[in-house]
Amino acid sequence: MPPTHPLNQEVSLSVIKTACSNCNLRELCLPLGLSLEELERLDDLVSTRRRVKRGDHLYRAGEGFDSIYAIRSGFFKTDVLLEDGRDQVTGFQMAGELLGLDGISTEHHTCNAIALEDSEVCAIPFSRLEVLSREIHTLQHHFHKVMSREIVRDHGVMMLLGTMRAEERLAAFLLNLSQRFTSRGFSHAEFYLRMTREEIGSYLGLKLETVSRAFSKFQEEGHIAVQQKHIRILNVSGLKALMNHQR
Amino acid sequence: MPPTHPLNQEVSLSVIKTACSNCNLRELCLPLGLSLEELERLDDLVSTRRRVKRGDHLYRAGEGFDSIYAIRSGFFKTDVLLEDGRDQVTGFQMAGELLGLDGISTEHHTCNAIALEDSEVCAIPFSRLEVLSREIHTLQHHFHKVMSREIVRDHGVMMLLGTMRAEERLAAFLLNLSQRFTSRGFSHAEFYLRMTREEIGSYLGLKLETVSRAFSKFQEEGHIAVQQKHIRILNVSGLKALMNHQR
DNA sequence: TTCTGTGGTTGACATGGATCAAGCCAACGC
DNA sequence: GCGTTGGCTTGATCCATGTCAACCACAGAA
Structure with missing residues (x-):
């Protein structure tokens, strides 16, 4: 429970205010290519920040999915667990990258996301992102590109592991x-x-x-x-x- | 160049007419969950069929991207080529599955898609799919699920190759x-x-x-x-x- | 300071899969 | 028929990486 000291509150408000429109990662992240006005609409959506301490899970395999996460600062790994106990790290993610895309498919996360250093993420409620991306074509298209890029990246890893x-x-x-x-x-x-x-x-x-x-x-x-x-x-x-x- | 014999034309028209709404793969493919009326709107979009003979490319790495493809019948492989000549098969695709999602990211295909038997695909112009999926929420959501499923599948392959x-x-x-x-x-x-x-x-x-x-x-x-x-x-x-x- | 735990390095040895090579089988053209 | 070709199988050998084990380095606690 954070202190409700007026000064703190002001700080936290101003932090929220600066969401995407002022974020210096916006050219790497979801907002790429949006106009100022569009950016502000995205800000409304990306209002929840979450701190994740080193070693903590952002989410776990099997948990219900409702948001994707944009990394604001810090460093994560994702890993998948096989029934027989074997596991594998499927990726390392850094600031500006998205986490949680795997959860869309089944409405449940299929991997664990763990912070490798103290980190901060922006939660993006997925159903609201779908609504907004129906209205902002640039956002829709860019989101598709991000998902596709993830597929291409995975092919690269398969290449690496296979050859x-x-x-x-x-x-x-x-x-x-x-x-x-x-x-x-x-x-x-x-x-x-x-x-x-x-x-x-x-x-x-x-x-x-x-x-x-x-x-x-x-x-x-x-x-x-x-x-x-x-x-x-x-x-x-x-x-x-x-x-x-x-x- | 196909013959323009009237009978042939009629056949080909009737084939086109049966697009998604009558396709017995619709529960496996993009149309999953759409109402009849929505299905018909999707039909308009998926009007181009393409036959690919065994051994032929559906598309090649580096080519410009404008459509994704739903496999109506047949069997494909996709492979990626490294600069040094090594290559790897990244997947095998069968009826009802989509090909070409990797191309969205850069507007160019990043792998080759090759028919392993005489096949038929439905071409889905991607920009029109984006338009339609702004209007049909079910379509939008299902498309996102399909992309996400591809990411999850790739994680499975990484697991397989890595462990x-x-x-x-x-x-x-x-x-x-x-x-x-x-x-x-x-x-x-x-x-x-x-x-x-x-x-x-x-x-x-x-x-x-x-x-x-x-x-x-x-x-x-x-x-x-x-x-x-x-x-x-x-x-x-x-x-x-x-x-x-x-x- | 010492103790303890976690992560990293290095060596010796074992082994799964690659490599090289020979031969087999089925389909196809002549 | 017979030869050719592409794909498949099998054996012998080799080597990259795994395994096991010892030790080291640093951080944090006592």
Whole structure:
């Protein structure tokens, strides 16, 4: 229960007020391409914020679905659990990306979404999004594009899991992270991993030892500098070349 | 160029007339849940049929996107090509399923769709589908569900590629095919594979020899009977058990 | 400071599936 | 008929990655 101190209330109101129209992620996120007036209509919809502490679930597989979530800050993973106890990380999501699209299909979430650092998301009630996207064509079209992009991304992961060897997978993973950090205005060459080696391995279909060895190898070869979770990419084209070392 | 013989024209017109409202796939396909009147409006949109001969492309990666396709009859595969020449089958599609959703994201197709037997598809101009789905809420919602289902399916494949061993993958694949044939009113226990061992292997991230060996093993163990592309499933629960033989 | 737990690294060894190679089978053209 | 071709099967061998195990590094608690 948050304090109702007048100052706090004012702050929280002003935060709500700045929803999408003032969010510096709007070019990466759902509002892409909307006019100012349209943005304000979207603001009405995206009024609920939710903080998720590191390690907490945003939602769990099996829970009823009613909202998708836009990540305002922080970092998430999604994972799927098989009946026999095996699980796999299906993705890592960062600011500006959407979570929960998998739940539309059955009205239930089909994976877990877990914060890898303290995070904040905007909840977007899905039925209201459908109503609004009937009225704002740009929003409708962009939402379709976002869903489609997710399908294309998944095909890329399938490709990676189906045809690449361990080092190629890790190189592809690092280049992908780097590219996503870049488009958020961060350094493309230096970043902190929010996930463990085990989580990377799960995502890439590898064991954590294999991931660790590949990191070491990349470092020996001068492609990257690794210190725990701190990564510096020294040689982008070297990594790209590694990705094509076909078997 | 089709002949313009009056009789032919009449036939083709009557075929067009029967579009969605009379199609026996409508409960599996886009029209699911629409009223009769809504169905007729969808018919207007889905007026173009296209025959695709075995081995021909329905579309190619890189081509401009303007329509999605509903499979009326036949069988397709989609595959993705990497710059370095590697490729992977990303899915097999059968009657009632949609093709082309990947193209929405960039307005270009990102994979190839190839008929594995002589097939027929209904082309659905995407921008007109967006217009209509603004007016028919059921259509809008169902389309979203279909896209979401594709994402969930892809997660399943990622799971398969990331955590399962060869025999588990093939067992999962056969059970999935069986289930899809069943929901189309065909035998769940007996069917013809439309794809080669190599294509199955590509989809499952295995070499064709491994696929072949797994088929032989399943046969020895009495789970299935294989004769070339003809498969009979003798022991469903045996196959299901195989899927959980964790490593 | 030490203790404890979590995550990471590295080595030695095992193994599942890839690779290479030979041969089989069914369909098709001549 | 016979030869050819594409797809499939099977065997022998190899190797990338998994497995098991020891140890290290750092963070937080006592």
